[in-house]
Amino acid sequence: MNIEDLTPGQESERRAGIGIIGCADIAVRRAIPAIRKSPFDLVAVASRSLAKAESVAAGTGCAAVEGYEALLRMPGVDAVYVPLPNSEHAEWARRALEAGKHVLIEKPAVQSAGTARGLVELAEERGLLVMENFAFLRHPQHDRAQDLLAEGAIGELRSFNGVFGIPPTDPNGIKYQAELGGGALWEVGCYPVRAAQEYLGEATEVLGAALEFDAKQGVDVSGVALLRDGAGVTANCSFGLSHSYRSTYDLWGSEGRLTLEWAFTPSRDARPVLRLEQRDRETRIIAPASDQFLGVFGAFHAAIRDASARPAHHRELVRQAGLMARIRTHAG
Structure with a gap:
């Protein structure tokens, strides 16, 4: 059955x-x-x-x-x-x-x-x-960021800046094997690119992209992509496999800036900080601890039970794949 x-x-x-x-x-x-x-x-x-x-x-x-x-x-x-x-x-x-x-x-x-x-x-x-x-999308810190943006805490959104970098690991690992789909863009670049789509409109174009390749390993080890939507909101996405650890994004608006300091891979027990800068005031907002993997399996189960929830997941899958492919093509 x-x-x-x-x-x-x-x-x-x-x-x-x-x-x-x-x-x-x-x-x-x-x-x-x-x-x-x-x-x-x-x-x-x-x-x-x-x-x-x-x-x-x-x-x-x-x-x-x-x-x-x-x-x-x-x-x-x-x-x-x-x-x-x-x-x-x-x-x-x-x-x-x-x-x-x-x-x-x-x-x-x-x-x-x-x-x-x-x-x-x-x-x-x-x-x-x-x-x-x-x-990462199932962590409540991102819902809080969306709420603050909707409330006008930073005014009108002008740009998104996302960064995800990790230190080098075993050079024989999967992420360094091109034939297995490894490389910085696919392994870590997908995070800020996916996060940007939570804030940019549907008509997102790739303005520029660059990848740095390691000839010995045969894969890209760092890169950057610049995106823009139809309303002129831009996104700068930086990523790498040869960096000190960094997992963050910020939203820069007409009246302030909001930064998520541990955006992509917080531990289950961590309470990530959102830093809100408004003119001469800075507010630190502590997000609750959350198991984002439990959140994603809950969302998966809910969409299995409720067929009306599936089209949104299907659109997101196609949109992400298309945007990542355009970034890869633009980078050459």
Whole structure:
């Protein structure tokens, strides 16, 4: 029985079942603990290695499965989370949709608008949801920023400036492998680009973009993109894999500026600071602690239950993929 066929009475009796395709670190550290607190029932974890799947599944009460296709054939799996290398997202999202599963793809979901549209069309044909996991959007600090902007705390928005950089890690890791979809733009640049879209209008164009490549590693290790919407609001997005850690964005308006000091990857227990500057006054606003991964699985579950919530997620997936592809093309 597919989850979309459940009646309201049945929904209260049966938790939606979810499986995880791949045993990436993000799945182990953040996704599994969040799923176990969410409305989902964690049914299974799949890996190409049974031993690895068993190691990850140990202590969770879920099944360990060898092979991704085997998980897709399991009864009770209504949805899947796909934290595979970027280059494998499109294929396994498609296979999962064809198997009748709702799909949450770890960011960046796919690398072209055409691929994103293809997945959305398949999902809509089958009455399913496909969604990209930008967990940071589920942290309440971003809702507070939107509220302050709507209240006129900084006047009219003029520009967005977002920065996400991390120190170098293992050079043999996935993020440094071009054939697996690695590189700074896809790994960290997607964060400020996605955040900018919360504030810029639909008609966003790429004014400029540049990527710095490491010839030895064969991937881009830093970059910048300049965007502008139809109303003239601009966004400057900077990112890198060879930087001291920085995870922030600010909104500069006609009457002030609002800065989110830990915008993208706050820990579950952290209380991020929003700094509001207005003329000769500065106000520090402390956001509540929140598990943003629990928030994203809650949103995923809600959109599975409520089909009217799915089109917004589908539009966001296509828009992000298209904008990221245009940035990559502009950078050359």
